Amino acid sequence: MYGTWADRIEKGLPQMNHKSKSKSDAVWQLRAPGPEDYSRVAELADQLGYPSTAQEIRSRLEGMRDSDQYAVYVAELPEGKIAGWIGVSIFRTVAADPCAEITGLVVDSDARSLGIGSALVQIAEEWARSRRCNAISVRSNVKRDGAHRFYERHGFQHIKTQKAFRKDLAASEVAAEVSSSATKDSQTQLHRVSSSANIKGDAPRNLPYET
Numbered sequence: 120m121y122g123t124w125a126d127r128i129e130k131g132l133p134q135m136n137h138k139s140k141s142k143s144d145a146v147w148q149l150r151a152p153g154p155e156d157y158s159r160v161a162e163l164a165d166q167l168g169y170p171s172t173a174q175e176i177r178s179r180l181e182g183m184r185d186s187d188q189y190a191v192y193v194a195e196l197p198e199g200k201i202a203g204w205i206g207v208s209i210f211r212t213v214a215a216d217p218c219a220e221i222t223g224l225v226v227d228s229d230a231r232s233l234g235i236g237s238a239l240v241q242i243a244e245e246w247a248r249s250r251r252c253n254a255i256s257v258r259s260n261v262k263r264d265g266a267h268r269f270y271e272r273h274g275f276q277h278i279k280t281q282k283a284f285r286k287d288l289a290a291s292e293v294a295a296e297v298s299s300s301a302t303k304d305s306q307t308q309l310h311r312v313s314s315s316a317n318i319k320g321d322a323p324r325n326l327p328y329e330t
């Protein structure tokens with residue numbers, strides 16, 4: 120059960136019941152997600168371009184229980200609907216000091232331009248400061264022009280453009296298996312490859328990720 124969010128308040132997280140006022144006078148609440156929110160968080164992940172199930176969201180959040188390293192906030196509208204979410208975490212490297220990184224941000228297409236995205240970024244920044252980070256960054260697909268303007272309006276500077284590389288380890292495992300069984304008879308090879316393919320097919324979706 121993902122039940123440790125209450126502990127986060129005790130650990131000094133930024134105001135969990137922070138309220139913001141939108142341009143249209145609507146008020147929303149920023150808080151940590153609970154199990155009742157997982158399916159809605161998943162729907163919004165879909166809008167971000169990463170189709171997910173509620174179970175996948177649960178499992179990912181369970182891996183983010185360390186509130187010194189990770190924070191997730193949802194924006195809840197007065198009627199109880201979740202209109203957006205943000206994920207932020209500490210990014211650690213050997214070569215540079217830790218800094219905070221926004222790992223996902225999305226606002227429902229029906230609730231955009233109300234200030235919700237801004238409020239989510241603001242609370243992520245507060246969390247980053249509370250974790251002694253001197254900077255907060257975000258990696259955003261070059262296709263997301265609108266989001267880039269949004270970040271620049273919030274003081275983020277475009278510092279560089281990168282190429283992202285990725286190797287699918289499950290696929291290379293299948294290739295290695297085929298290669299190692301090259302001396303075996305063709306019937307056996309066929310069986311081994313199709314077994315691996317089934318295992319891969321049942322595994323959670325693993326899309327290349329950049330926000």
Ligand SMILES: CC(C)(COP(=O)(O)OP(=O)(O)OC[C@H]1O[C@@H](n2cnc3c(N)ncnc32)[C@H](O)[C@@H]1OP(=O)(O)O)[C@@H](O)C(=O)NCCC(=O)NCCS
Nearest residue numbers: 224225226231232233234235236237259263265266269330
């Ligand atoms: C980017 C996003 C989170 C902003 O959320 P939001 O609640 O609409 O943000 P706010 O209301 O606080 O600010 C809106 C402002 O951001 C800028 N902006 C945001 N999205 C924009 C877009 N697609 N095109 C142009 N400007 C955009 C505009 O300046 C806009 O101001 P305006 O409404 O007066 O024109 C939201 O558009 C979204 O979820 N986009 C799809 C997912 C995405 O790209 N996420 C970021 C991944 S890095």
